[in-house]
Amino acid sequence: MQRLIKPLVQKNESKILFVVLDGIGGLPLNGKTELESANTPNLDALAKESACGLHIPIAYGVTPGSGPGHLGLFGYDPVEFQIGRGVLEALGLGLEVKRSDVTVRCNYATIKGGIITDRRAGRIPTAESINLTEKLQKELYKIDDAELIFTAGIEHRFVVLLRFPDPLEPDAAMVTDTDPQNEGSPPLPPLPLSGNAERLAITVEKLISKAEVILRDEEKANYILMRGFSKMPHFTTFEEAFGLRAVAIALYPMYRGLARLVAMDTPSLSGTVEDEIRFLKQKYDEYDFFFFHVKKIDSYGEDGNFEGKVAEIEEFDRLLPEILRLRPDVLIITGDHSTPSIMKSHSWHPVPVLLKSPYVFGGLSSAFSERQCTKGELGIFPTVNLMSLALANSLRLKKFGA
Amino acid sequence: MQRLIKPLVQKNESKILFVVLDGIGGLPLNGKTELESANTPNLDALAKESACGLHIPIAYGVTPGSGPGHLGLFGYDPVEFQIGRGVLEALGLGLEVKRSDVTVRCNYATIKGGIITDRRAGRIPTAESINLTEKLQKELYKIDDAELIFTAGIEHRFVVLLRFPDPLEPDAAMVTDTDPQNEGSPPLPPLPLSGNAERLAITVEKLISKAEVILRDEEKANYILMRGFSKMPHFTTFEEAFGLRAVAIALYPMYRGLARLVAMDTPSLSGTVEDEIRFLKQKYDEYDFFFFHVKKIDSYGEDGNFEGKVAEIEEFDRLLPEILRLRPDVLIITGDHSTPSIMKSHSWHPVPVLLKSPYVFGGLSSAFSERQCTKGELGIFPTVNLMSLALANSLRLKKFGA
Numbered sequence: 001m002q003r004l005i006k007p008l009v010q011k012n013e014s015k016i017l018f019v020v021l022d023g024i025g026g027l028p029l030n031g032k033t034e035l036e037s038a039n040t041p042n043l044d045a046l047a048k049e050s051a052c053g054l055h056i057p058i059a060y061g062v063t064p065g066s067g068p069g070h071l072g073l074f075g076y077d078p079v080e081f082q083i084g085r086g087v088l089e090a091l092g093l094g095l096e097v098k099r100s101d102v103t104v105r106c107n108y109a110t111i112k113g114g115i116i117t118d119r120r121a122g123r124i125p126t127a128e129s130i131n132l133t134e135k136l137q138k139e140l141y142k143i144d145d146a147e148l149i150f151t152a153g154i155e156h157r158f159v160v161l162l163r164f165p166d167p168l169e170p171d172a173a174m175v176t177d178t179d180p181q182n183e184g185s186p187p188l189p190p191l192p193l194s195g196n197a198e199r200l201a202i203t204v205e206k207l208i209s210k211a212e213v214i215l216r217d218e219e220k221a222n223y224i225l226m227r228g229f230s231k232m233p234h235f236t237t238f239e240e241a242f243g244l245r246a247v248a249i250a251l252y253p254m255y256r257g258l259a260r261l262v263a264m265d266t267p268s269l270s271g272t273v274e275d276e277i278r279f280l281k282q283k284y285d286e287y288d289f290f291f292f293h294v295k296k297i298d299s300y301g302e303d304g305n306f307e308g309k310v311a312e313i314e315e316f317d318r319l320l321p322e323i324l325r326l327r328p329d330v331l332i333i334t335g336d337h338s339t340p341s342i343m344k345s346h347s348w349h350p351v352p353v354l355l356k357s358p359y360v361f362g363g364l365s366s367a368f369s370e371r372q373c374t375k376g377e378l379g380i381f382p383t384v385n386l387m388s389l390a391l392a393n394s395l396r397l398k399k400f401g402a
Numbered sequence: 403m404q405r406l407i408k409p410l411v412q413k414n415e416s417k418i419l420f421v422v423l424d425g426i427g428g429l430p431l432n433g434k435t436e437l438e439s440a441n442t443p444n445l446d447a448l449a450k451e452s453a454c455g456l457h458i459p460i461a462y463g464v465t466p467g468s469g470p471g472h473l474g475l476f477g478y479d480p481v482e483f484q485i486g487r488g489v490l491e492a493l494g495l496g497l498e499v500k501r502s503d504v505t506v507r508c509n510y511a512t513i514k515g516g517i518i519t520d521r522r523a524g525r526i527p528t529a530e531s532i533n534l535t536e537k538l539q540k541e542l543y544k545i546d547d548a549e550l551i552f553t554a555g556i557e558h559r560f561v562v563l564l565r566f567p568d569p570l571e572p573d574a575a576m577v578t579d580t581d582p583q584n585e586g587s588p589p590l591p592p593l594p595l596s597g598n599a600e601r602l603a604i605t606v607e608k609l610i611s612k613a614e615v616i617l618r619d620e621e622k623a624n625y626i627l628m629r630g631f632s633k634m635p636h637f638t639t640f641e642e643a644f645g646l647r648a649v650a651i652a653l654y655p656m657y658r659g660l661a662r663l664v665a666m667d668t669p670s671l672s673g674t675v676e677d678e679i680r681f682l683k684q685k686y687d688e689y690d691f692f693f694f695h696v697k698k699i700d701s702y703g704e705d706g707n708f709e710g711k712v713a714e715i716e717e718f719d720r721l722l723p724e725i726l727r728l729r730p731d732v733l734i735i736t737g738d739h740s741t742p743s744i745m746k747s748h749s750w751h752p753v754p755v756l757l758k759s760p761y762v763f764g765g766l767s768s769a770f771s772e773r774q775c776t777k778g779e780l781g782i783f784p785t786v787n788l789m790s791l792a793l794a795n796s797l798r799l800k801k802f803g804a
Contacts, residue, residue, distance in 0.1 A: 027761060058802050059406055060783060061790030065803035079406060083803065343761065346801060348794040350779075371763055371779070380781035 001077060001384045002241050005397065009243040014394035016244070016289045017280075017328035020073060021316060022066075022255075023298025025338025025351045025370055026309065034301070034309045034341060035352065035369040040317040043333070043354075046324075047368040050331075051360035053378025054350035054370070055386055057337050063348045067091075069336030070258040074238060074291070075387030083261065084173070084230020090159050091257025093151045097232045099167040102200055105228040107179065108132065108156045108221035111212075114186050119179065120156045121221040132221055133158050139214055144203045156221065162203065168231055169196040175204060177227035187225060200229065237263035238289070242391060247283055249276050250293035259291055273315070277322050284326060289390075292323075301339030309341050330393045331356040332386065333368070350380050357393035403479060403786050404643050407799065411645045416796035418646070418691045419682075419730035422475060423718060424468075424657075425700025427740025427753045427772055428711065436703070436711045436743060437754065437771040442719035445735070445756075448726070449770040452733075453762035455780025456752035456772070457788055459739050465750045468494075471738030472660040476640060476693070477789030485663065486575070486632020492561050493659025495553045499634045501569040504602055507630040509581065510534065510558045510623035513614075516588050521581065522558045523623040534623055535560050541616055546605045558623070564605065570633055571598040577606060579629035589627060602631065639665035640691070644793060649685055651678050652695035661693055675717070679724050686728060694725075703741030704748075711743050732795045733758040734788065735770070752782050759795035 026034035057064040057072050058079065067088045068078030086103035097103055108129060110118035124132075133152040140148050149161040174193040180186070190208070192201040208224060215222045238246045241262075248259030248266045256266040265287070269279055273294055280290060294316055300308035324331075334353035337346050352373040354365075365372040374380070378389070391397045428436035459466040459474050460481065469490045470480030488505035499505055510531060512520035526534075535554040542550050551563040576595040582588070592610070594603040610626060617624045640648045643664075650661030650668045658668040667689070671681055675696055682692060696718055702710035726733075736755035739748050754775040756767075767774040776782070780791070793799045 028763060028765075031765075033763070054781075059403070059790060060787035061792075061794030061799060062406065062410065063794070063799065063801045065801050068803035078803065088803070340761070347761070348791075348799070349761075371766060374766060374777070374779050374781070380783070 001075060001388060002236065004400075005075075005388055005391065006241055008397045008400060009391065010396055010398050011243050012394070012396060014288070014329035014396065015284070015326075016330045016390050016394050017292060017323070017326070017332070018073070018290060018390065019292045019294065019323070019331070019333045020070070021294045021297050021313070021333065021335050023301045023337060023339025023346065024313075024335030025340070025347070025349050026301065027340035027342050027347070027349070029306050029342055033370055034306060034313060036367075036371070037306075038310045038313040038317065040313060040368060042317045042320040043368040044366070046320070046333070046356060047354050047365045047372065049362040050354040050356040051362065051378050052352070052354050052365040052368070052373045052376025054373050054380045055334065055353055055383040056350050056380065057383045061348045063346050064337045065346070066254060066336060067258060070255065071261070072383035073334070073336055073386060074262050075241065075384060076235060076262065077384050081233070081235055083233060085228030086159070086230040087232055089153070089228065090151070090161055091260075092254040093153060093159055094253030094257070095149070095151060095159065095161055097161065097257070098163065099232055100164045102162045102164070102168065102173045102229060102231050104160045104162070104226045106158050106160055107225045108158070109223045109225045110220050111187070111223035116180060116183055116185060116187060116223070116225070118220065119183055119225060123155045124221050126152070126154055128221070129153070129156060129158060132215065132218070136211060136214060140207065140210055143206050143210070144199075146203050148207070160207070160226070162200070170234065172196045172200060173229045173231040175201050175229040177229075178208065179225035179227045187223070190226065233261065235262055239263065242289075242387065243396065244289040245287045246289035246291060247287045248291045248293065249280055250291070250295075251276065252293070252295050255293045255295070264291060273319055277319060280323070281326065298339045301341050302344060304341050304344040306341035329357065330390050332390060334386070351383070353378065353386065355389060355393060359393050403477060403790060404638065407790055407793065408643060410799045410802060411793065412798055412800050413645050414796070414798060416690070416731035416798065417686070417728075418732045418792050418796050419694060419725070419728070419734070420475070420692060420792065421694045421696065421725070421733070421735045422472070423696045423699050423715070423735065423737045425703045425739060425741030425748065426715075426737030427742070427749070427751050428703065429742035429744050429749075429751070431708050431744055435772055436708060436715060438769075438773070440712045440715040440719065442715060442770060444719045444722040445770040446768070448722070448735070448758060449756050449767045449774065451764040452756040452758040453764065453780050454754070454756050454767040454770070454775045454778025456775050456782045457736065457755055457785040458752050458782065459785045463750045465748050466739045467748070468656060468738060469660060472657065473663070474785035475736070475738055475788060476664050477644065477786060478637060478664065479786050483635070483637055485635060487630030488561070488632040489634055491555070491630065492553070492563055493662075494656040495555060495561055496655030496659075497551070497553060497561065497563055499563070499659070500565065501634055502566045504564045504566070504570070504575045504631060504633050506562045506564070506628045508560050508562055509627045510560070511625045511627045512622050513589070513625035518582060518585050518587060518589060518625070518627070520622065521585055521627060525557045526623050528554070528556055530623070531555070531558060531560060534617070534620070538613060538616060542609065542612055545608050545612070546601075548605050550609070562609070562628070564602070572636070574598045574602060575631045575633040577603050577631040579631075580610065581627040581629045589625070592628065635663065637664055641665065644789065645798065646691040647689045648691035648693060649689045650693045650695065651682055652693070652697075653678065654695070654697050657695045657697070666693060675721055679721060682725070683728065700741045703743050704746060706743050706746035708743035731759060732792050734792060736788070753785070755780065755788065757791060757795060761795050
């Protein structure tokens with residue numbers, strides 16, 4: 001997509017507001033989806049005069065994680081632009097990952113006589129993991145020339161970030177997982193898969209031995225397993241690709257982290273969607289493109305809380321007029337994936353989208369919902385094309401060929 | 403498709419029933435297609451609560467043969483996975499093709515003074531062709547180390563299968579056609595295009611000379627022309643690709659042969675669709691995936707018998723409740739291509755499909771027909787993606803990325 005688009009990009013004064021209602025797509029419960037059940041007069045009125053459709057994040061039948069889901073929305077083919085698991089985990093925990101960093105997903109595990117007996121250390125409670133992680137951090141803050149940053153996750157999970165003194169070669173994190181992926185086996189050694197990864201492998205080996213000594217009196221969490229060694233990928237920046245000065249307005253660190261992958265500005269922000277709107281207004285003159293992320297709709301979907309998801313959708317609808325008052329040249333409202341409450345998880349279903357600009361037909365969908373969007377003028381299309389439509393509708397793309 | 407899907411596949415206890423109504427798609431006669439003309443209360447009720455759409459077997463405007471049509475349904479890109487014409491012809495005649503076999507499409511032809519005067523030997527009647535083929539078989543059962551198996555087809559057509567003592571190299575059948583494709587030319591010599599094909603070329607040269615002697619007193623069919631030298635392709639098996647134990651339930655050898663290309667189980671079966679249903683019930687516990695093929699709808703389409711096609715569709719609709727009683731986790735009903743009766747042939751038109759699972763919207767199509775399927779939630783999509791949807795809807799695909 002970018003290869004075709006980049007030479008066509010031109011700049012102008014238009015504003016593109018790209019609202020991502022995380023996990024917006026749903027499935028029917030008693031005949032109606034969350035969007036169909038919600039009372040959303042503002043979204044529905046907008047859908048009537050917008051171009052509507054549904055987009056497919058990765059491929060037919062493929063359920064996206066949040067990382068690939070957002071990369072697609074940002075106009076980066078998520079199959080081509082892959083993000084290491086360690087980096088995603090670190091972004092999710094709110095860590096800032098620099099070009100000199102290697103991130104690793106870790107588990108506390110139980111080892112006996114050199115054999116892993118429980119890969120998850122009995123899923124120790126998060127509070128215990130926080131304590132252990134602090135203990136590791138206190139004693140292991142530097143190995144060789146790498147600074148270490150430990151961050152606890154949920155239950156037995158944590159992240160180690162190794163910060164080296166200078167930016168790393170692209171293949172510097174190519175070290176094999178130490179997690180054997182099954183119990184009853186010994187842990188695997190961290191092996192470098194490239195010459196540039198040897199330094200990391202040596203440091204990691206020391207890290208594991210030292211952690212073993214620190215954890216040796218623990219009953220369950222007496223060992224650490226490491227996988228997904230990865231570094232920040234070096235993607236074309238959003239501004240290089242599309243000529244847009246972009247800012248991410250997101251309350252959760254994961255989504256600011258994903259925006260940072262493509263070098264959007266990612267100011268820290270907390271509070272509610274109303275705070276996000278306030279921030280949007282403040283920054284409206286400074287940027288061309290606003291990635292506006294609304295998280296809670298997805299969270300209720302993941303919890304299987306149909307009514308909660310409906311209420312969050314209604315809350316967004318209530319705030320929508322505030323956003324419309326800014327009169328962006330192009331307004332897109334969509335999601336990064338579906339999260340049907342009845343599935344309590346992300347799903348593969350195409351995601352409803354509406355696009356409002358002066359250059360649409362409209363009049364085909366009577367509401368903003370999955371089923372009404374099937375009637376729309378955008379059809380069902382790969383997510384990665386949404387950025388091209390955003391650019392086209394803001395008159396930021398030149399003609400292809402004479 | 404498979405490169406993306408394979409690492410995501412996980413196994414569970416679900417059952418996928420994939421019904422192929424061969425040639426189901428049609429075109430209107432007096433305003434209504436065959437599906438629209440048929441009285442199909444069961445299919446229509448199912449369509450109302452299913453995800454509906456249309457799929458494109460090969461590409462816009464491209465009419466598929468049965469081979470590529472089925473490969474696409476099985477999740478094998480039919481442009482990438484090509485099947486030799488000799489193999490297809492042999493499968494169509496019910497031959498079992500082994501890894502040590504080379505198959506060839508042959509014509510009886512008329513030759514005079516070394517020049518082909520009729521490439522089809524005046525389209526001799528099938529009965530005559532059967533006699534000649536038996537005569538050839540009687541005298542030519544072995545040349546060099548190849549065992550020969552002759553099988554008559556329709557009119558002037560027949561197939562030769564050369565069975566070598568051991569499995570062949572991938573390029574062992576790369577021999578050029580002897581059919582010059584026009585009359586007034588001499589036949590072409592069979593030339594090897596690779597070192598591994600030299601053995602075959604030598605054997606084929608002997609075969610042609612010997613056949614010429616046997617046929618020399620025939621008025622019309624005094625020569626044989628050979629083309630499409632090919633061997634069984636070595637595709638990833640269906641089970642390797644999708645983790646599904648699969649069985650083909652099909653009355654015609656061609657479709658069992660196509661299923662054998664991807665290593666489905668292909669038990670021999672004869673009778674009617676009712677016998678197929680009986681067999682499906684018997685085998686229901688043994689497999690995860692059932693390719694259930696219904697042939698006659700296509701046959702009437704090919705004959706231009708609009709009413710006959712309508713009646714066969716109604717007959718399937720009558721039997722559908724029997725199938726529904728099995729309550730498969732995912733039920734797909736579709737075709738491998740369209741065969742409009744008014745065209746008396748396969749066509750390029752997208753093929754209607756319905757997919758029933760707990761994870762669909764439904765409510766968009768009021769009947770199972772070409773026009774009602776255009777309103778459905780699946781849209782119009784490449785056939786090869788149908789398998790991804792089958793896997794997704796049976797919860798057999800993991801998330802892509804975190």
